[in-house]
Amino acid sequence: MISLVVAALAALSAGFLIRALDRRRSRYGVFLLPGVCVAAAMVLWVLLQLGGTGSDPDLHWLVWALPPCAGAVAAVITALAVAPRREARDTAELERVLRL
Known part of the structure; x- marks a missing residue:
């Protein structure tokens, strides 16, 4: 069970690190x-x-190492997919409001 806590905390810190490195982080929420x-x-x-793999002594390290890495990849993909769409939608909405 400690591997769950460590994997969750490592993934959370990786997610915040990826958010901090993203230049377009103002386009979406803090916890996305x-x-x-x-x-x-x-x-x-x-x-x-x-x-x-959690009970196999030879593969037990996978439970500790792979989840934070996979989470970081998912966060990067999300940042690359969400930010441009959100930026385009925000720009269109701003132009619509300014035309009123």
Whole structure:
């Protein structure tokens, strides 16, 4: 169970780090990227536990290492997908409001 806590905290910190490195972070909420990062990490953690890697001494490190990495990848993909769409929508809405 300690691997769950460590994986969750590592994924949360990775999500906040990715948010801090994103130049367009003002386009979406504070907890979007950390939330996506933790959610992806926890899903992978559960899948790894169901796959039996948590009880295998040779593969036990996968339960500690893969979830934060997969969460970070999911957060980067989310940042790349959400920010341009949100920026375009915000610009269109601003132009609509300014034309009134």
